[in-house]
Amino acid sequence: MQKLQGIAVSPGIAIGEALVMDTEGFRIPRRFLTRDAVDEELDRLRRAFAAAASEIEHNRDTVARELGSEYGAIFEAHLQMLRDPRLRSELDQMIRDRHYSPEYAISRTLRRYVKVFQSLDSGPMQQRAGDIFDIEKRLLRNLLGRRREEISSLTSPVLVLAHNLTPSETANLDRRYVRGFVTEIGGAGSHTAIVAEALEIPAVVGTGPFLSDVSGGDLVIIDGDQGLVVLHPDEETIARYRHEIEERRTMTARLESLRDLPAETADGVRVQLLGNIEFPHEVAHCLERGADGIGLYRTEFLYLGSDVEPDEEAHYQAYAEVLKAMEGRPVVIRTLDLGADKLANYSPDVERNPFLGLRSIRLSLRNLPLFRTQLRAILRASALGDVRIMFPLISTMLELRQAKMVVADVMEDLEEHGLPFNRAVKVGMMVEVPSAVMMIDHFVAEVDFLSIGTNDLIQYTLAVDRSNKDVATLYTASDPAVLKLIEMTVNAAGRRQIPVNLCGQMSGNSLYTLLLLGLGLRQFSVPPSAIPEIKKVCRSVTIGQCEAVAAHVMTLENARDIKSFLKEELKKVLPEMVG
C-alpha cells in the first residue's frame, strides 16, 4: 500500500481500476484470466516478444546502416532485455499462477525494474528506466494490436491517472466511465479540476511523480476531500473507504430533502442559487438540486472536443438543449473563454505568459468571425428562454463597448434574415481583473449584470499562478485584498441596482457563504453538487448575523486569520460542515 498526498480539487471518494494515461493513450485491459485461457495467453505473450524483437532488430539494422554500428548497439541491449530469462520466467509465473493478463503482468514487472533503476545513484543507470518504458510500450503495442481499447471508447469504469491532462485529452475521454482523476502536476483551478467538478467526480492534482509505481488495472482509491491517493490499498483501507462512501450517500440523501425548499435565510431573505455547467447534460444535475437557473454556462468545451471549429448549428443545438431543459429559468452563457491554459488550436504562437496573453474576450475580439458565430447562436437561442450573455475577462471599457457593438451588429444581421431572438437580451460581464473593479462605477452604467469570477480575480490580484505548486499556497480567496475587491464590486452594483453574482470556486465553498451574504451578495453560482450544502447554510443564518461576520472580517489583515475566523463562525452555525 502506498499513499500520495496531493491537492484536493474535486470532492468525493472513488475506488476502482487505474487507467494510466502515459502508456500511449491506451488502456491495459482486464486484470485476471480464466484458468483455461492461460495457455493461449502465454502463447500470445511469446508472439508479442518475437514481434517486438524483430522490430528492434529492424531498428538496429536501420540505425547501424545510417549512423554507424555503434549507434545500433543500444538496440542490442534492448534485445538482450527481451531475451532476459528472469523476466520471461517472472511473466510466465504471473500469468500461469496468478492468472494475470499478459498486459498487466508486463506493466507490473517492468515498472518494478523502472523503479529500481530510478532509485539507483548512478546517472547512466537511471537512464535505463527510459529503456524499460520503451520496451513496455513496444510489448503492449504488439500484445494489444488492434484490440487495444482506445480511451475514447472505454467499456468499464476507470480512474484516470496522468502526468497532466490536456483539455483535448479530457475532451476525448469517454466520460461515462471515468470515476476520478489524479494528475502528477497541476493545482486548484487547473483544467483537470474544472472537468472533475463538472463530472462530479473526485480529483486530486499535484501529487508529484508516481506513475512508475502503478500499472493500468491496479486498484486505486481517490479521496477527493483529503487530496489523498492510495495505490494498492490493503483490505482494511478498502473497507474503511467503502463505509465512508455509504455514509456519504446517506448525507447526500438528507441534503437532497432540501431540494424543494427555497434558498432563503432564516430571516426570510431570498438567495438565488444557480448552477455552473460545462456540458448540456449537467442541467439534470442542477434541476435535481433545485437550482434557480444556470449562472455560468462555460462554452469552451464546444471548441475542445475536436480540431474543427464548431459551427453555428453546433452551438445552437447545445444552447437549445440547455434552455429547453431549464424551462424559463435564467441561463447565463459565457462567451468563449479560451486561450492561455485552456486551448492550443486557436492561439497564434507560443505565448511566454499566456495568463496575460491573448485569451478570452481578447481572443474573441481578435477573431470576429469566431465570435460572431457564437453570438448568433446565443441570440437565436434567446428566442427559446431567458438567455443572458456574459463576456469574460473584461479589463477595459473599450473592450466592453467593442463586444457590445458586435452583439448589436449580429442582432441587425439576424433581423435582416428574419430570425427570431430576444432584442432585450441581458448583457453582462465577468469581474475578474482588478482593473475592472477599479473602474466598476463606469462599468455598472453599461451592463445589465455583473458576475465576479473569483478564480481569475484571485490570481490577477495576488499575482499567483494557481497551477504552480511552488506558489499555489499563496493563492487564497481569504486574502483581504481579494475580499476588498469583491466588496467594491457588490457595492457598485448595489448603487446601480443591477444584479451581481459570484461564480468561481469560492462561491461553492460553504466556508465563505456567511461572509458573502454579509457583504451583500444574494446570488451564488456554484457547481451543482454544492447547491444543497450552500442552501443549507443560507437557511441556517440571518442576514444580521452575516453582516456582523463580514464587518469583522473586513477589519482583519491576513488570509490566515480570516480563514480561521470564518471556520469558527461556520462551526457555530453548522458544526457538522466543518471538517
Place this chain on the structure above:
Amino acid sequence: MSMRATRTVVVTNPQGLHARPADLFVKTATRFASKIELVKGRERVDGKSILSLLTLAAVAGTQLLIEADGPDAEQALDALAKLVEQNFAENEYMRE
C-alpha cells in the same frame, strides 16, 4: 562432473556495468552451460539476466565476485574475467 568456482574482478571501464557491457557479459555467459552468478556485497544476481545485472549498478571501481557452477565453470570464469579486465573490449563489441 559439476564443479563450482569463483573469481573476483574489479570493474574498471569508466561507465561501469551499463547497458552495453551488461549485454556483452550476458552474451558471453550464455555461451556456457554453467550457472553464472554475480555477487556485489550482499547482492547476488543471475549472470545471464541483463535486467538483474543492471540492478547491481556496478560503477567503475566496483568489486564483483563471479561464481560459476557447472561442467565448464573454469572456462566460463576465464572468459568473463577477461572480458571485465579488458574493459568489455568495447571495440570488439561494436564490430558485432
